[in-house]
Amino acid sequence: MSKRLVVGNWKLNGSLAANEALLGAIGPVAGVEVVVCVPFPYLAQAANAVATCSAHEAAAGIRLGAQSVSEYAAGAYTGEVSVAMLAEFGCRYVIVGHSERRALFGEDDATVGRKVQAVLQAGLTPIVCVGEALVEREAGQVMAVIGRQLDAVLALTGAEGLGRAVIAYEPVWAIGSGRAASTGEVGEVHAGIRRWLAAHGVPAGQRLLYGGSVKVDNAAALFALPDVDGGLIGGAALVAKDFVAICRAAVANGG
Numbered sequence: 330m331s332k333r334l335v336v337g338n339w340k341l342n343g344s345l346a347a348n349e350a351l352l353g354a355i356g357p358v359a360g361v362e363v364v365v366c367v368p369f370p371y372l373a374q375a376a377n378a379v380a381t382c383s384a385h386e387a388a389a390g391i392r393l394g395a396q397s398v399s400e401y402a403a404g405a406y407t408g409e410v411s412v413a414m415l416a417e418f419g420c421r422y423v424i425v426g427h428s429e430r431r432a433l434f435g436e437d438d439a440t441v442g443r444k445v446q447a448v449l450q451a452g453l454t455p456i457v458c459v460g461e462a463l464v465e466r467e468a469g470q471v472m473a474v475i476g477r478q479l480d481a482v483l484a485l486t487g488a489e490g491l492g493r494a495v496i497a498y499e500p501v502w503a504i505g506s507g508r509a510a511s512t513g514e515v516g517e518v519h520a521g522i523r524r525w526l527a528a529h530g531v532p533a534g535q536r537l538l539y540g541g542s543v544k545v546d547n548a549a550a551l552f553a554l555p556d557v558d559g560g561l562i563g564g565a566a567l568v569a570k571d572f573v574a575i576c577r578a579a580v581a582n583g584g
């Protein structure tokens with residue numbers, strides 16, 4: 330099994346002072362790959378902090394990620410940030426298709442596919458977010474929605490490309506709600522995603538993360554599920570002791 334992966338998505342939070350305290354307190358956790366996805370203006374600050382950590386901990390440092398990226402490489406696209414720019418700051422991962430991007434910033438499935446393709450072509454790893462809204466769950470459409478979201482990526486990347494991505498199952502209703510999906514719900518959807526990937530010829534062994542109200546008290550149970558390889562953490566990633574505890578829960582469960 331590949332190493333467990335725990336990703337902090339800071340969303341629109343942070344300040345130079347707050348970041349310094351947070352980054353200084355989280356440090357690497359042996360046996361788990363820890364990633365922080367910070368707002369663009371703080372990439373340089375975070376890159377410096379991560380380099381400092383790595384110098385102290387030869388084993389496994391914290392890795393850096395971004396929360397979104399442009400589908401375009403360069404040109405007249407005011408306000409956009411390219412994947413090459415992210416790479417220059419040491420980003421290894423880019424979250425693509427987060428439900429907040431889809432719902433609030435008009436990113437459709439095809440746009441998500443093009444962004445994933447741009448990230449892969451630059452040699453970075455996309456963290457592709459998929460997941461259903463509550464009405465879609467209640468209508469029994471969970472795998473139909475996720476299949477549609479994945480199909481749009483697969484159409485551009487092919488099976489081999491999609492296989493190089495990390496997939497994060499984030500049910501929209503669980504994000505920031507304090508109501509994580511149950512272990513039964515997560516287990517069922519992750520198994521469904523694995524079946525979907527296999528049926529579409531995607532190489533086995535892909536890392537599947539769960540995200541949505543992961544907290545210190547539910548992380549261990551979620552990470553113990555056979556098809557869960559780690560987590561995508563929002564609010565709890567802003568509290569150093571909670572984030573570290575969640576990372577440790579991932580190690581304790583098979584890292």
Ligand code: 13P
Pocket residue numbers: 338427499503504505506507540541542543561562563564565
């Ligand atoms: P919360 O952990 O705050 O629910 O956020 C999850 C998320 O959206 C991570 O990308």
